[in-house]
Amino acid sequence: PYPHYRELRDTDPVQEHPLGFWFLSHYDDVTRLLRAGLSVEDRNLADGPVRAQYEALGADRAPLVASMLDRDPPDHTRLRSLVAKVFTPRAIAALEPMVTDLVDASLDRIADGGPVDLVDELAFPLPFAVISTMLGTPPTDQTRLRELTGTLVRSLEVVTDPDVIRAITEAEIALAEMTRDIVEWKRANPADDLLTALIAAEQDGDRLSDDELIAQVLLLYVAGHETTVNLIANGVVALLANPEQFDLLRTRPDLAPNAVEELLRYDSPVQQTRRITTAPLTIRDRDIPAGSFIIACLGSANHDERFWGPTADSLDLERQNAHRHLSFGAGPHHCLGAALARLEGRLAIGRLVSRFPNLALDGDVRWNGRLNLRGASSVPIRG
Numbered sequence: 216p217y218p219h220y221r222e223l224r225d226t227d228p229v230q231e232h233p234l235g236f237w238f239l240s241h242y243d244d245v246t247r248l249l250r251a252g253l254s255v256e257d258r259n260l261a262d263g264p265v266r267a268q269y270e271a272l273g274a275d276r277a278p279l280v281a282s283m284l285d286r287d288p289p290d291h292t293r294l295r296s297l298v299a300k301v302f303t304p305r306a307i308a309a310l311e312p313m314v315t316d317l318v319d320a321s322l323d324r325i326a327d328g329g330p331v332d333l334v335d336e337l338a339f340p341l342p343f344a345v346i347s348t349m350l351g352t353p354p355t356d357q358t359r360l361r362e363l364t365g366t367l368v369r370s371l372e373v374v375t376d377p378d379v380i381r382a383i384t385e386a387e388i389a390l391a392e393m394t395r396d397i398v399e400w401k402r403a404n405p406a407d408d409l410l411t412a413l414i415a416a417e418q419d420g421d422r423l424s425d426d427e428l429i430a431q432v433l434l435l436y437v438a439g440h441e442t443t444v445n446l447i448a449n450g451v452v453a454l455l456a457n458p459e460q461f462d463l464l465r466t467r468p469d470l471a472p473n474a475v476e477e478l479l480r481y482d483s484p485v486q487q488t489r490r491i492t493t494a495p496l497t498i499r500d501r502d503i504p505a506g507s508f509i510i511a512c513l514g515s516a517n518h519d520e521r522f523w524g525p526t527a528d529s530l531d532l533e534r535q536n537a538h539r540h541l542s543f544g545a546g547p548h549h550c551l552g553a554a555l556a557r558l559e560g561r562l563a564i565g566r567l568v569s570r571f572p573n574l575a576l577d578g579d580v581r582w583n584g585r586l587n588l589r590g591a592s593s594v595p596i597r598g
């Protein structure tokens with residue numbers, strides 16, 4: 216998508232799209248929009264075709280849009296603070312031994328030889344195992360969950376194809392049911408984990424409703440693995456396409472934290488996010504009315520040469536300001552899992568590169584075909 220974004224930045228940075236939304240592609244505009252604290256509350260329910268499909272099915276969408284991601288203050292503040300208590304920098308740092316063991320177990324499987332898919336062996340199972348452990352979920356049908364969340368995240372794009380809309384709706388309903396079962400199981404099997412803590416918050420008066428509980432868990436499940444998988448898979452693809460950068464990281468393992476920032480910038484795991492204007496807003500010379508749907512393109516902002524300079528399109532693991540990428544968003548909804556994603560990315564990519572100095576592709580990379588949570592779906596490699 217990057218050449219297309221460049222064209223938009225140069226010719227139509229505040230685009231009024233024929234499908235009825237606005238599209239921002241400059242770094243400064245995207246940052247300003249996300250920091251402005253506009254509304255997120257109606258962004259899913261307002262989106263016409265998906266809503267119509269729900270109404271046609273007679274389904275209740277409430278449990279799916281009750282997470283912090285789709286709420287404004289004061290609900291947003293209340294819901295975010297419940298989870299933020301667990302996602303402290305200290306708690307995340309304490310996960311390092313567990314994540315290291317999980318990475319090494321995956322790398323052992325890769326070392327066993329034979330054709331190996333990086334996505335199946337490392338990029339998907341790692342974040343999935345980490346979030347499942349943190350939540351304390353029962354053993355779950357991973358393949359089915361992966362299929363369902365893969366469909367669900369299409370709802371983060373502007374979709375017009377009725378077949379896709381139907382599939383998204385069905386996946387959402389199935390996921391809400393699965394999540395309800397998981398929560399019921401946890402009620403009967405409490406332990407020292409995030410899900411038990413959220414259930415306790417639900418029982419503690421009016422801090423969390425039933426719908427909100429389901430929505431938070433579902434959000435963590437999806438956010439926990441549909442994004443980090445792209446960081447790891449896209450990151451490794453980018454390194455393999457830039458062998459001198461691969462070698463740099465191999466010989467300078469201390470660069471791993473900055474490498475993760477640069478890889479997040481270079482190929483953003485989440486390409487866009489959305490806001491609804493609560494009052495008229497002027498960006499550059501365009502007047503955007505209240506109640507408009509705006510897409511802030513993180514992937515484009517991360518390549519905006521006005522901010523990054525002439526090397527915006529090259530991969531440079533030593534880039535000084537790489538951490539200023541917008542891949543985790545900005546403002547009140549800034550990614551709550553950023554520290555966890557960074558930890559997983561650093562250990563997965565860093566350890567893979569140092570263990571397999573001759574890592575190479577062993578076939579064609581396939582992409583998942585999504586506009587927003589865009590990533591490689593298959594990366595055949597040999598160690």
Ligand code: HEM
Pocket residue numbers: 283284285295346434435438439440442443446483484485488489541542543544545547548549550551552553555556
């Ligand atoms: C929010 C990206 C990993 C949990 C966000 C947002 C972005 C993002 C862009 C803001 C969306 C918006 O402003 O509308 C990413 C990327 C990840 C990642 C690129 C991996 C590379 C994770 C992980 C978790 C997580 C591992 C937790 C397990 C969340 C939550 C929010 C969020 C709970 C909602 C915050 C709020 O609404 O206040 N993420 N994320 N994310 N992310 Fe992440």
